[in-house]
Structure formats: structure tokens, C-alpha cells
Amino acid sequence: MSEPAPQPRNTRQRTAIREAIDASDRPLGPQELLEIGRRDVPSMSLATVYRNINALLEEGAITKVELPGQPPLYESAGLKHHHHFHCDKCGRVFDIEGCPGNLKPLLPEGFTLTGHEITLYGRCADCA
Ligand SMILES: [Zn+2]
Ligand SMILES: [Zn+2]
Structure with missing residues (x-):
């Protein structure tokens, strides 16, 4: 049995994405979030980014920014x-x-x- 990791990978990925959004001074898209998130969790996939975006939207931690003709971006809730x-x-x-x-x-x-x-x-x- 190996030692348990200090934080499960799922939690680390969620935290990395949330911190990227909270730290940004502009709304970010999934591809940008993937690039930032991979600095913390190099194995992160785009599917993981989308899954965590949806979870953070449901929690009310982030909100969607929709501009006409553009794919949605995400920013911290409560700005x-x-x-x-x-x-x-x-x-x-x-x-x-x-x-x-x-x-x-x-x-x-x-x-x-x-x-x-x-x-x-x-x-x-x-x-x-
Ligand atoms: Zn420019
Ligand atoms: Zn206004």
C-alpha cells in the first residue's frame, strides 16, 4: 500500500481551476483554464476542465460570461x-x-x- 496523497487529484484539479478564475482580472475560457491548471496538475484534460466548470457553476462559485457570437467564458461570482x-x-x-x-x-x-x-x-x- 502506498501512502495516501495529501489531496485527491480531483480536489487538486477543482482547486486549480477555481484559483485560476479567482486570480484572473478577466474572464477565461476552457482552453486558457487548461493551460493554467496544467501548471498545478500536468495530467489535466479538457474534459476535466469542463466537468469542474460545471461543478463550480452549480456551486455558484463562478458565473458564465456570454458575449454574442463567442464561446462562453467564466469569472468569479460576486464580482x-x-x-x-x-x-x-x-x-x-x-x-x-x-x-x-x-x-x-x-x-x-x-x-x-x-x-x-x-x-x-x-x-x-x-x-x-
Ligand atoms: Zn488584444
Ligand atoms: Zn452597468
């Missing part, structure tokens, strides 16, 4: 209200602090506003 910037060149999505605020005047009469999402497009500093 304060913010918006996103999509770089047309490298395809990365960045968090933008702040909000233009009062959008109610845009509504047709009789409509009620329950939320909004704003995505800006352009070139990030690396690509400009």
Missing part, C-alpha cells in the same frame, strides 16, 4: 457590477470598471428595466 471589453485582434475579453449608469431614459414608455449588459469592442493595449 461587483462591471462590463466587458472584447479585443477584436487577440479575442481576449477584459473587465471594465464602472458603468454609464442611468439607462432608463432609453426605455420605451411603459417598459421596466431589470438589468443590462454592455460590451465594448476594440483593440487592447497589447494589440493597439
